Amino acid sequence: MSMPEPPFSEFYGAHFQRIALQLYAYLGDHAEAQDLAQEAFCRALEQWPRISRYADPAGWVRRVAWNLATSRLRRLRTALGFLARQREQHVDGPTPDRVALVAALGTLPAAQRRALVLHHLGGLGVAEIAEQEGVAEGTVRSWLTRGRAKVKSQLTAEVRHV
Structure with missing residues (x-):
């Protein structure tokens, strides 16, 4: 039944x-x-x-x-x-903060960018992202770690240049 x-x-x-x-x-x-x-x-x-x-x-x-x-x-x-x-x-440009964030996200490979968006803005867990992307959970954790580090370094460099 x-x-x-x-x-x-x-x-x-x-x-x-x-x-x-x-x-x-x-x-x-x-x-x-x-x-x-x-x-x-x-x-x-x-x-x-x-x-x-x-x-x-x-x-x-x-x-x-x-x-x-x-x-x-x-x-x-x-x-x-x-x-x-x-x-x-x-056209009028976006705010400096938005430019910096978009630029930082734009430096990431697409998989890392998707993982960061899904995890931090979409609220998905590592397992859910792994299933959606068809990869191992360790790969997703690696994408998140590397993506965060690269965005942080990009934004930190941006602040130092101001």
Whole structure:
């Protein structure tokens, strides 16, 4: 006898904000993060009878959302490169603190950056990140340690130059 599937609305209510927040921290665009989280949940809804039986349905949605975000960043980089070659644009810059943090995060390999965002802003544990990324927990701990050290050294160097 199979267990009844939990209502999708409860699942959505319990997990949407957390996943959207993680994507926002990764992408830096609140509306885009919400759109991608919504897309991931729509894909889950289409297959809810099957996905609801997974040990971690939220992990499935999170993985789909992160894949969508990664694809979005690739497309955005390509589009921005094209636009940059077409014309020069002038906009007000972000605050110095934000520039320093974004620059520091930008120096990290993508895996370390994802691990830091998922752990510190997404609230995921090492085991959850390892499962999502398909790596050993020791690898995630290494990414976190190295990522923190590099961000710290970048920000410390920035403060010394001020």
